[in-house]
Amino acid sequence: MAANADWYGSARVGLQSLDTGGDSEITVRGYAARMGFKGEHDLGNGMMSYGKYEWAVGTEGDSANVTRRHAYVGLKGDFGSVMVGQTYHTFYNFAYGPTDQPWWGAGYAVVLSPGRTAQALTYAGSAGAVSFGASLYMDDSSTDNTGAPNDMDKTELGVSFDAGVATFALAISDQDEIAxxxxxxxxxxxxxxxxxxxVDLAIGYQTQDVxxxxxxxxxxxxxxxGGYLHFESLDSDGGASDPTSLTLxxxxxxxxxxxxxxEYQAYDxxxxxxxxxxxxxxxxxxxDWD
Structure with missing residues (x-):
């Protein structure tokens, strides 16, 4: 059976100037440098197994130099794919990810910026122009308000339709009762x-019931x-502030x-x-290297 495996990395270091109310500072810092391993095996009959382990690598400060970014395994075939572990899951893949395109200046004025999340089981499949998926989060450290252990901490559902002129997606993230x-x-x-x-355009709208x-x-x-404009505006519905963020x-x-x-980013x-x-x-x- 055919197999392949790769070791790869991406070093990302640069300068940042931050101005807050007239006070400014310039620093050398890292921007999500990473290294990892990924591989897959042909199991025959149209089935593949795959896995990935990726670490974030710090480049400054006294915090941990190496932390986990991705850690998952899965199976894929004509049925779609089933994956378990830490990575981007249904809400991100279907709805948030297509708008999360800046190198750095995103997620400052949104309801939910999920990123990579852990301890989830995810299924993804498709039928023609329709794609669909679901994620179940199971963390044995959480309890409900009665103190009983939670079997299910969060559920994500997603569906998208490729209409040719655009892809339309809907995703829901529903957190269960946690103490x-x-x-x-x-x-x-x-x-x-x-x-x-x-111009390639993406538009997203989030609403939260809390x-x-x-x-x-x-x-x-x-x-x-090669250029981009990214705008975010949060309406907190009576909260202390309604921030906005603009990135070029x-x-x-x-x-x-x-x-x-x-990047230039203005956060209000x-x-x-x-x-x-x-x-x-x-x-x-x-x-980069691989």
């Missing part, structure tokens, strides 16, 4: 792959010819597996205190 945490449900609707001349409030967020991402970026290839990327915390607002300039060199 000390208000039950919440987040729904996201996304349209992505929209082409307007050279307690007595319903926060919402709008996310817009537009990219063209550009990606430049400078050689084999070598990239520079640049909407607290009435300008010292809480943040303006970032970032310039990062990324070198």
């Amino acid at each position: 000390g945490v208000d039950p919440e449900s987040v729904t996201m609707i996304t349209a992505h792959g929209i082409q307007a001349g050279p 307690g007595n409030s319903t926060p919402t967020a709008l996310i817009i991402h537009a990219g063209a010819m 970026g550009y990606t430049q290839s400078i050689g084999t597996k070598t990239t520079m990327w640049y 915390a909407d607290t009435g205190n300008s010292d809480d607002d943040e303006d970032y300039l970032r310039a990062v060199l990324k070198v």
Whole structure:
């Protein structure tokens, strides 16, 4: 049976300028450098097994130099795929991921930015232009409000339809009762792959049902010819603030597996205190190998 395995890495280090209320500082820092192993085996009859282990590698400060990013195994075939472990799961893959396109300046003014999450079992499949998936989260450390162990901590469902002119997606993240945490449900609707001349556009809308409030967020991402604009606006529905974030970026290839990327980000915390607002300039060199 055929098999393949790869060791790979990506070093990402650059400069960041941060201005908060007139005070500014410049630092050298890392931007999610990583290394890992991935592989798959042909099991025959159209079946494959696969797995990945990836670590984040710190480049500055006194925090842990190596931490886990991905750790999962799975099976895939005509039935779709089944995966268990830590990685991006249903809510991210179907709805949030298509809007999460900046190198760094994203997730500042949204309801939910899930990223990589652990201890989940995920199924993904498709039928024609329709794709669908589900994730079940099971963490034996959590209990409900009576102190009883939780078998199921969170459920995610996702569905998308490729309409040609755009892909439309719906995803729901529903957290079960956990002691000390208000039950919440987040729904996201996304349209992505929209082409307007050279511009590729993605639009997302999130709404959350938590307690007595319903926060919402709008996310817009537009990219063209290596550049991009990313906008986020959070309505906290009576909360202390309604922040916004605007990121402008550009990606430049400078050689084999070598990239520079640049970002300007303006974050308005909407607290009435300008010292809480943040303006970032970032310039990062990324070198990959595999």
